[in-house]
Amino acid sequence: LAFFLAAQFWPGPLTLILPKASDVNPLITSGLDTVAVRMPAHPLARRLIQNLRVPLAAPSANRFGRTSPTTAEHVRREFHNDVFVLDGGPCHVGLESTVIEVNETHTHDFINILRPGAITEEMLRECVRDWVKPLEIVRRQSEASPGSLKHHYMPAIPLVIVNQSLDASALAKIQKVLGGKDLMPVEMILDPHPAVAARELYSQMRILSEKNGHFIVVERKTQQTGDEWTAIWDRLERAATYKLQ
Numbered sequence: 001l002a003f004f005l006a007a008q009f010w011p012g013p014l015t016l017i018l019p020k021a022s023d024v025n026p027l028i029t030s031g032l033d034t035v036a037v038r039m040p041a042h043p044l045a046r047r048l049i050q051n052l053r054v055p056l057a058a059p060s061a062n063r064f065g066r067t068s069p070t071t072a073e074h075v076r077r078e079f080h081n082d083v084f085v086l087d088g089g090p091c092h093v094g095l096e097s098t099v100i101e102v103n104e105t106h107t108h109d110f111i112n113i114l115r116p117g118a119i120t121e122e123m124l125r126e127c128v129r130d131w132v133k134p135l136e137i138v139r140r141q142s143e144a145s146p147g148s149l150k151h152h153y154m155p156a157i158p159l160v161i162v163n164q165s166l167d168a169s170a171l172a173k174i175q176k177v178l179g180g181k182d183l184m185p186v187e188m189i190l191d192p193h194p195a196v197a198a199r200e201l202y203s204q205m206r207i208l209s210e211k212n213g214h215f216i217v218v219e220r221k222t223q224q225t226g227d228e229w230t231a232i233w234d235r236l237e238r239a240a241t242y243k244l245q
Contacts, residue, residue, distance in 0.1 A: 018034060037055075097115075112138055114145035155208070159205070159217075
């Protein structure tokens with residue numbers, strides 16, 4: 001099943017959690033007995049791997065728990081001269097890959113989605129609709145997956161999710177939680193097209209963190225539902241300091 005899915009979606013934004021070979025350094029896997037494997041689609045990354053002739057250990061180019069980069073400039077500003085940057089242009093997808101693990105039994109197979117991404121659950125279901133055995137796709141949490149912390153991808157200033165318009169009452173509640181009635185928001189407006197919203201998400205977080213506001217507020221709209229929005233709201237939920245119901 002893992003080989004089948006790799007053949008369908010690689011190169012591309014799908015990460016497979018696989019048993020770790022004995023010669024994989026435990027520093028790469030944080031001591032886990034599994035390793036996350038992906039084949040990137042970007043021609044520059046592919047050429048680098050081909051020239052090196054070895055697999056690359058590739059952590060995210062950001063400080064632990066902070067907002068992911070989507071341009072070379074984001075990496076330079078975060079790490080200054082501590083890293084060498086290969087600039088392949090802005091990220092096309094914008095969000096991290098979908099992470100899955102597969103379990104196979106004699107009678108049933110399972111795909112566990114550990115982190116949603118551009119390869120959606122619907123796309124996975126369509127891919128395996130004629131699979132040779134009954135197959136179940138489920139969403140679950142696991143420390144084997146990157147980006148599984150409750151708080152992750154956080155911008156430089158607090159991010160607040162609201163399920164309503166930001167009126168005076170809502171603003172007062174947020175200010176109380178964040179610790180000051182003089183704290184003022186800067187609004188994040190998500191593009192109505194989920195592919196565009198995903199591509200712009202981290203850049204927006206970085207840009208808004210440098211505005212004059214004290215916290216970022218994003219309103220969860222009823223139309224922002226469905227498979228294509230799942231990964232976007234997963235990242236926002238983990239990036240949020242506070243959620244106002």
